[in-house]
Amino acid sequence: MRGHCWVGACVLCSLVSMSVIAASGEPTKDIIEGRIARFRDMGAAFKSIRDELKAARPDTSRIKDSARVVRNYSTAIPEWFPAGSEPPAESGWLDWVRGWFSSAGDSAVEPASETHAKAEIWANPRQFLQLQRQFVAEAAELWRVAQGADIAAIKAQQQKVARSCAACHKTFREPMD
Numbered sequence: 001m002r003g004h005c006w007v008g009a010c011v012l013c014s015l016v017s018m019s020v021i022a023a024s025g026e027p028t029k030d031i032i033e034g035r036i037a038r039f040r041d042m043g044a045a046f047k048s049i050r051d052e053l054k055a056a057r058p059d060t061s062r063i064k065d066s067a068r069v070v071r072n073y074s075t076a077i078p079e080w081f082p083a084g085s086e087p088p089a090e091s092g093w094l095d096w097v098r099g100w101f102s103s104a105g106d107s108a109v110e111p112a113s114e115t116h117a118k119a120e121i122w123a124n125p126r127q128f129l130q131l132q133r134q135f136v137a138e139a140a141e142l143w144r145v146a147q148g149a150d151i152a153a154i155k156a157q158q159q160k161v162a163r164s165c166a167a168c169h170k171t172f173r174e175p176m177d
């Protein structure tokens with residue numbers, strides 16, 4: 001009898017955890033958190049290039065290393081936005097009512113994670129990929145000029161890359177607060 005109860009509890013337990021996963025979309029949360037972490041890592045590498053360029057004697061080997069990081073990330077960006085990782089649709093009052101009565105409680109209505117990606121990425125992937133390809137080209141060129149010691153050339157290309165980041169953010173990222 002005791003064994004029976006234990007098995008029963010186990011089945012119930014896995015059913016509950018399955019429904020929680022379905023309601024809160026844990027895999028989606030991992031995708032979103034993973035892409036934000038990669039963007040932040042790329043952002044840190046890019047910032048270190050900017051910092052070096054401000055120094056009296058820029059460390060060109062540090063610039064080269066960071067330019068490689070940015071270039072490597074640039075090509076991977078499309079993989080970070082699989083279908084299903086788009087921002088949750090605006091939740092209306094009906095969602096709140098549903099969430100209130102749902103067995104999973106609040107997790108049913110909370111967004112999977114704080115994404116700033118706009119739904120336009122999935123609605124207009126062509127334009128998104130076009131901006132990403134431009135970014136890949138600019139980042140590759142930055143890496144190329146970073147092999148030399150022409151600081152003025154590196155600076156000029158760093159600014160082009162920065163404009164490429166901004167172009168995508170302007171269209172496809174919600175303003176950061």
Ligand code: HEC
Pocket residue numbers: 032035036039040042043044046070077114115116117118128131132135161162164165166168169172173
């Ligand atoms: C093709 C589009 C695109 C390009 C190019 C791009 N980004 Fe982004 N970036 C995004 C999107 C979309 C997000 C939002 C991701 C999310 O919140 O899910 C983002 C998020 C970020 C974040 C995370 C912000 C946070 O803390 O939540 C940083 C940092 C960042 N980008 C820096 C950069 C830098 C630096 C570059 C250029 C070197 C760049 N990005 C190029 C689209 C782009």
